[in-house]
Amino acid sequence: MYRSHTNGELRIEDINKEVTLCGWVQKSREMGAMTFVDLRDRYGITQLVCGEELLKIAKDLGREDVIQVTGKVIERESKNKNIPTGEIEIAVQSITVLNKSKTPPFTIEDNTDGGEELRMQYRYLDLRRKPLQEALKLRHKLSIEIRKYLDSINFFEIETPYLIKSTPEGARDFVVPSRMNPNQFYALPQSPQTFKQLLMVSGYDRYYQIVRCFRDEDLRADRQPEFTQIDCEMAFVDQEDILNTFEAMMVHLFQITKGIEFDSFPRMSYADAMENYGCDKPDIRFGMTFNYINEVVKNKGFAIFDDAESVIAIVAEDCSTYTRKELDKLVDFVKRPQIGAKGLIYVKCNEDGTFKSSVDKFYSEEDLKAWADKCGAKAGDLILVLSGDKTATQNQMNTLRLHLGNELGLRNPNIYAPLWVYDFPLLEWDEESGRYHAMHHPFTSPKKEDIGLLDTDPGKVRANAYDLVLNGTEIGGGSIRIHDRAVQSRMFDLLGFSKDEAQAQFGFLMNAFEYGAPPHGGIALGFDRLCALFGGQETIRDFIAFPKNNNGRDVMIDSPSPISKEQLEELNIDIIKKEVV
Amino acid sequence: MYRSHTNGELRIEDINKEVTLCGWVQKSREMGAMTFVDLRDRYGITQLVCGEELLKIAKDLGREDVIQVTGKVIERESKNKNIPTGEIEIAVQSITVLNKSKTPPFTIEDNTDGGEELRMQYRYLDLRRKPLQEALKLRHKLSIEIRKYLDSINFFEIETPYLIKSTPEGARDFVVPSRMNPNQFYALPQSPQTFKQLLMVSGYDRYYQIVRCFRDEDLRADRQPEFTQIDCEMAFVDQEDILNTFEAMMVHLFQITKGIEFDSFPRMSYADAMENYGCDKPDIRFGMTFNYINEVVKNKGFAIFDDAESVIAIVAEDCSTYTRKELDKLVDFVKRPQIGAKGLIYVKCNEDGTFKSSVDKFYSEEDLKAWADKCGAKAGDLILVLSGDKTATQNQMNTLRLHLGNELGLRNPNIYAPLWVYDFPLLEWDEESGRYHAMHHPFTSPKKEDIGLLDTDPGKVRANAYDLVLNGTEIGGGSIRIHDRAVQSRMFDLLGFSKDEAQAQFGFLMNAFEYGAPPHGGIALGFDRLCALFGGQETIRDFIAFPKNNNGRDVMIDSPSPISKEQLEELNIDIIKKEVV
Structure with missing residues (x-):
């Protein structure tokens, strides 16, 4: 000892x-x-x-x-x-x-002097710092509590394979050449979707797995090529059962790890979320919801509003004292190429009851008062208005709203505002490929009452799909699945699969539906993100022991890396262009 | 609802x-x-x-x-x-x-009429059968109990990456081409070995993970390309601490899932195991240990024994009545090419005190009595003797012993006989490559008292390595690790790595050892095998929800499979030989 x-x-x-x-x-x-x-x-x-x-x-x-x-x-x-x-x-x-230890390249303190790159290279030293130890401890505790909870309500954790089959739908797969089956490849799972559905067909009734998933996507900030999912599925359930089951789990987790009590989570339809927040994952820690003020602003000679499909206003409370400089910064913000607004109109609702706007040339004080009434703005508030195509303006206003939320300190990471968003569209039209894509995935069931629209107006069909949103971040999503071969087959048609392709890729699942598949549905929660949010952090990197950088590299072990000629030959593959810039 | x-x-x-x-x-x-x-x-x-x-x-x-x-x-x-x-x-x-269900291709009963291949193809139907449901339920229960136990003694479950780096040591890696880093590959982990060691360097003190591992090996019966491991590591421990910790865990698992009480597990050195059972994972549910009878059999004119390095005898109790036919079958058994014995000598110790052997021409009754005395055989027993090179004879006799154990019903799957085997050699000489290989892996520490032998007689160096054996099957193994850069570097020398290769492959670990690496060690238990043994079964396949066949194929989803030209191009790889027989 x-x-x-x-x-x-x-x-x-x-x-x-x-x-x-x-x-x-x-x-x-x-x-x-x-x-x-x-x-x-x-x-x-x-x-x-x-x-x-x-x-x-x-x-x-x-x-x-x-x-x-x-x-x-x-x-x-x-x-x-x-x-x-x-x-x-x-x-x-x-x-x-x-x-003995050499002098570490950075200090092992709560606040270190080491830069990001250096800390990634010496991850084993960074991991000694208390904030990271606390992060991994929280992750461990959450995983223990999740398992304990799901175990207590009869869920079985069942491991599904990591070497599966590449499918054309969804994000890009990582593939694994097979040496024993030359010219053939496994794929790493983007999720265990079809396997968990098969487990329902097999009668396992309640399945979960805390499981690694893989997506070969260009990494935006705070995405990882491998990530961990709490993957769940239940048989003989409808949407309400799933929402209730996993809401109860989340309530328990909040209570046991954060000491926060929730009665229930609010729910919002996708349509309402888009209308009021311009986004399918609204941060409801603060208000500033959208007001559509077309009617009150039109026909006063201001062509931009007159021509706009939508004129959307939000109210920043107690911000009527914003200076010219502060307002200019907001205008610059919305004009940034990634946001793309043409301009931003403001109305100051002064404390003295007067109004001052950037469109005083077109609108009288009385007009502006009508705007304020329409938006519910009171003296001391600032009204901000964007206009244009509805969808684009909603997007822009969503970004502006979140930006203001940050600026005004309305997005406190220690306040938790969960939300269910439901009734997502089944399909979305993709201009580039000229076909529908599954908004969730091809196994999501259309709402019974919308099934007729599949033939007449597929874009209008709503799905039995739902997301769990926490503080403006999607932490989970799921759906009631199709369990009928004919409906599944129709779905693949709509997504542009030929009968042969559908059978080659997903024949096993459609066949399984013919042998007594129960109604079923499920959800998957992003575990890395959940840990970060419970830890009051915005980035997931510190909640993963050995994360990769934005190029998908592990700089500590220097991976990926070249492999030997012998390895390539054994796998019957070769590199196309040897020289890469 | x-x-x-x-x-x-x-x-x-x-x-x-x-x-x-x-x-x-x-x-x-x-x-x-x-x-x-x-x-x-x-x-x-x-x-x-x-x-x-x-x-x-x-x-x-x-x-x-x-x-x-x-x-x-x-x-x-x-x-x-x-x-x-x-x-x-x-x-x-x-x-x-x-x-509705179509008529299933086989009956969904405890004993089905479906053949292996058909059941694999319709795995989702086979999984409905009660024996498989019980198997997966046991697996779930074991995983819950293992986590609960390790959590209670301060282990953290920490997830390590699945996309890591290919290393030349050990079994073949599965590799994953990187699209973002062209010409470079990730590898899937054969185990999280280096990561768990780094976690010890990071001060996590007690780590575990129930984790998938991958080996691209030709699949012998009952091996899977992906398998699950209970992977554990502890800091500030010696071998005794690890053995005690995981023995206590196993005692708990036996008690809680099987209702079997163990005080402690017997321990046996590798040298003793080889000497007495001819094998490093002896099944100690039954005796029939080896007797080296060279001295009593030599110089009686029987050249085969006179020339043999080793003459090994085992005693099959109460088998003196074996018929000629039964004995011939045993002779045929040991002569099979995969066993390779030249012949088998027997001595019947008849109930009446007489002896009858296949070498009566060379040995008198008195001689044979001396054999029996040497072996501790009593009237009614059957002595079976093999001879030749020591190692080969030990191997052959091990196989014969296990065969007889099966034949005589001495290997009851509901009897559990765990055993620790310790003091494994550090290295083994590989004739083919003309160099030493690590018997466990390159990170295993040599015994302090043997460190001098590293320079003079490396093959004699014993390691701080141990295996947990259950009913003749290795269910786990581990070691105290090297935590000193110089020793690790010397180890890579011995294994034929150049300094540059060692640094390129394992530089991150050797560097980590320079920043305050604590003494540490661990163990990994094969979870699939453990489940099968606890379930009283010999094969792991029914304890894995979606296993692969002996060609590494998932016949249900038909994977691996070809991928598209576009996918290959994006990955900058091509197939060498398009046509494969």
Whole structure:
């Protein structure tokens, strides 16, 4: 046994005990003939006191050295109330250096001086920092609680394969050449979708899995090529059952890990979300919902509004005092190419009851008062207006609203506002490919009452699909699935599959539907994102032990990397262009 | 809500309740105007009684149809004591067919009439059978218990990446071409070995993960290209700590899932295991250990024994009555090419005190009595003797011993005999490549007292490595790791790595050792195998929801499969030989 106790364990009750501790030197300082060392491990920090007889060895201790000490627990003179071991210290009798450390390339402190790239390269040192240890501890705790909860309501965790089959639908697959089956490839799963459906066909009734998924997409900020999903499926359920089941799970998680009590989560249709927030994952921690003011602004000679499909206004409360400079910055913001608005109209609802706008030339005070009434703006508020095509304007206004939410401090990461969004469209038209795509995935069932529209107006068909949104981020989504061969087949038609393609790719699933498939549905929650949100952080990277950078590289192990000619030959593959810029 | 209760739930106390049930038609039979239907789901079977008014619909019900019924719980006239719901039945008021089933290609019964290939193709139907449902339920339960146990002793489950780096050591990697990093490949992990070691360097202290691992090996019977491992690592431990920790976990698992109590597991050195069982994973459910009888058999004119390095005898108790035919079958068995013995000598220790052997020409009764004394054989026993090179003879005798164990019913799958094997050699010489290979892996630490031998006689160096063996199957293995850069570097030398290769492949780990790496070690247990053994089965296939066949194929989804030209081009790879036989 290397140690008798950890560094988070000893208390005033342990005084006079002979102990052996191990850990890392957090820091050491000399005071006269004495050396004080903070010894750290995952469990805490214990102060060591080394007398004159240990001066030589204690003096040589450097940060991050790994040591083993034996000594006696004594009461501390100047107690540290900030740590649980702060009332005691160890009068050290002997020190063994188990492993010296070079000087780390950055400080191992809560706030480090290391840059992003350096910390990724030395991830094993970054992972020593307390914020990251807390993040991974929270992740562990959440996974334990999720499993405990789902186990208690009869879900089985069932592992599904990672070497599966490439499918043309959805995002790009990572593929794996097969040596035993030359010219053929496995794919890594983007999700275990078809397998969990088959498990329902097999009668497993309630399935879950905390499972890795893979997408070979160009990585936007805060996406990872491999990510973890809480993947769930239930048989003999409708949408209401799923929402209730997983809402209860989330309520439990909030309660047990954050101490926050929720009665129930609000629900909003996709149509309402788009109309009021211009977005299918609204952040409802704050209001500032959309007002469509076409009627009150039209026919006053302001051509831009007269010609616009939609004129949308939001109200920033208590912002009528915004300066010219602040307003110009907002105008610049919405004109940025990635947002693409042509301009931004404002109306200040002054405290004295007067109005001041950027379109005073066209609108009288009375006109502006009508706008304010329409928007529910009160004295002291600022009205911001965008106009143009409806969808584009909704998008732009959504971005502006979130931007203002950030600026005004309305998006506090310690406030949690979950929301169900439901009644998503089944299909979306893709101009580029000139065909419909599945908005969720091809296995999502259309609403019974909309099934007639599949033949007449497919774009109007609503799906039994739903998302769980938390603070403006989608943390999960799911649907009631198709369980009927004919409907599934029709769905593949609509998505542009030929009968042969559909059979080749998903024949196993359609066949399975012919052998007694129960009604079923499910949900998948993004576990990395959930951990980050529960940890009050916006980025997932610190909640993943060994993440990849934005080029999909692990810079610590330097992967991906070339493989040998022999490996390629064995796999019967070759590289096309040897030289890559 | 599709149902008010499951089919395993209703009891005599529920009589007169109006209920709605869903499930699969297990079977139905008509008795006069009544139809009795067994309705099945994961939770059990409930008997339905349909009266005359439902005759038409009930008559049409076929096996595996999915139905929903409403009705009233009534007491059964002829009670079925074999099932928990056997005291009640449902007087059905209405039936809704949720989904018809075609006739399944094989019967969904405990003992099915379906062949292996057909059941793999229709895995979703095979998974409906109770033995498979029980297998996956056991797997779920074991995973829950393992996590609960490890959580209770401060282990964190930490997820490590699946897209890592190909390394030349060990088995063949599955590789994944990177689109974003052309000409470069990820590899799927054979185990998270280096990552768990880095987590120890990071101070996580106690790590575990139930994790998928991948090996692109030619599949022997009962191996899978992807398999699941219980992967564990601890810091500040020696071998004794690891053995004690995981022995306690296994004792707990045996107790909680099998109701079997173990005090502690026996331990055996690798040298003793080889000497007494000719194998590093002895099945100690039965004796029949090796006797080296060279001294008593030599110099009697029997050249084969005189020239042999080793003459090894085992005693089959109470088998002196084996017939000529039975003995010939044993001789044929050991002569099979995959075993390769030249012959088998037997001595019958007859009940009457006489001896009869296949070498009576060379040995007197007195000689044979000396053999029997040497082997501890008693009247009624059969002595079986193989001879030749020591290692080859040990191998052959191991196979014969296990064969006899099976024949004599000494390998009862419901008896559990765990065993620790320790002090494995660090290296083994590979004739083909003319160099040492790591017996466990390159990160295993040599025993301190043997470190001097690294330079003089590397093959003699023992490692701090250990295996957990259950009923003759290795279910886990691990080691105390090297945590010192110089020792790790020396190890790579011995394994034939150049300095540059070692740095390119494992530089990140050796660098990490310079920043305060604690002493650490761990173990990995094969979860698929563990489940199978706990389930009293020899093959793992039924304990994996969607296994692959011996060619690494998933015949249900027909994977691996060709991918499109566009996919290949995007990945900058091409197939070398288009035509494959």
